[in-house]
Amino acid sequence: MLHFSRDFSFENTAAHQNMMDDAFASISEEYKSGEVGYYNLPHDSHALLDEVQELIQGNILLNSGQIKDIAVIGIGGSSLGIKAVNSLMLSKNLNTRRLHFFENSDPIDISRTMAKLRKENTLFIVISKSGSTIETTSIFKTIISYFDLELESVDSQRVIVITDKGSSLSLFAKHYGVKQFNISDNVGGRFSVLSAVGIVPLTLAGYDTKTLLDSAEGFLTRFFNHEEDHILEKACHFYEHSPMQSINVLFAYANDLENLCKWYVQLWGESLGKINTQEKNVGLTPIGLIGSIDQHSFLQLLIEGPKDKTVTFVSIEDFENDLSIPDVTLKHIEKTNFVNSNSFNTLINAQCDATRESLIQSGVSVDSIVFQRICEGNIGTMIIYYELLTSLVGAMLHVNTYDQPGVELGKDILYKKFGK
Known part of the structure; x- marks a missing residue:
């Protein structure tokens, strides 16, 4: 209350x-009118909860319990809301998968955050509404290189994409068989925390997103x-x-x-x-x-x-x-x-x-x-x-x-x- x-x-x-x-x-x-989409998210995003559970059951890395860390690669509206919820709930949900954030072009922070992660225990979630956010794509390329991600093989299950339908990032996901969730065109980034942008990583982390x-x-x-x-x-x-x-x-x-x-x-x-x-x-x-x-x-x-x-x-x-x-x-x-x-x-x-x-x-x-x-x-x-x-x-x-x-x-x- x-x-x-x-x-x-x-x-x-x-x-x-x-x-x-x-x-x-x-x-x-x-x-x-449906002109502005964030009003519908509290209702419509319930469908994502079932989709995330299907993802967990069908993804061998998630289903086996191998994933302990979730790296969120996004900036501004693609990360701030997730961080807000995670910061508030982390001390209460100690058994969650840990969220880590790559959101700035700061080379020290990127290096420090990558050093905390092990490839075999990490799921990478790339979030960009437009699909071409320069900070996000640059960091994602760096992560692919650093962790030697083989997207043509099993590592395609180690990556999730959240983006507009038909964006360049969406086309990337289709090409490599990477699971993607889409953001409605009428939902702006800063209003998107209750869309797939926030609900997918927070649900995967173990938070009660239904409530x-x-x-x-x-x-x-x-x-x-x-x-x-x-x-x-x-x-x-x-x-x-x-x-x-x-x-x-x-x-x-x-x-x-x-x-x-x-x-x-x-x-x-x-x-x-x-x-x-x-x-x-x-x-x-x-x-x-x-x-x-x-x-x-x-x-x-x-x-x-x-x-x-x-x-x-x-x-x-x-x-x-x-x-x-x-x-x-x-x-x-x-x-x-x-x-x-x-x-x-x-x-x-x-x-x-x-x-x-x-x-x-x-x-x-x-x-x-x-x-x-x-x-x-x-x-x-x-x-x-x-x-x-x-x-x-x-x-x-x-x-x-x-x-x-x-x-x-x-x-x-x-x-x-x-x-x-």
């Missing part, structure tokens, strides 16, 4: 209601039945204050939430930073922080710096870990004894509450999302919640939430640098 609350004031005026009604109608049309999908589908249904209208009010508040408060900070109080913050940064930034239909440059800048660490690095700016930020606190009510602070007195630092015998669970949430209250007193716009505990169901709700919120704000900003023309410019320049 997730609990959503806000400490900012919101007056539901006629103008606000019209804005929320228009945005709701806009994304309802996207949903009903992940069920929870997302339940929230989606409630939203379109007007049972989750708080999300409309939040979107309206963000839009209305965007000229003065153009920065949204996700302040997450757990280290394992860091990759969720990174997923949010891509989703929010790439979807909303656009030239809108009125030819204006618009957008909301996303920042991900981790508490209590960033209380010691960023909090001063939030409290006494420009009032151009809104802050969303994300916390975990029950960490399901009873580690406590020992009742130990140390000479000269006795003033810290007030926390002795308390759990770290209590401490970090008290720090979150105190930071939130300090921002409220300083006039910063604040809202909160609380995980009752970390589980696949709550993560599925969080994913669809932020995707819906992004679509609503995009509708209010009058942008195409689902394209990324600014990203394509950099790709064109890169190709020119290599003389292509």
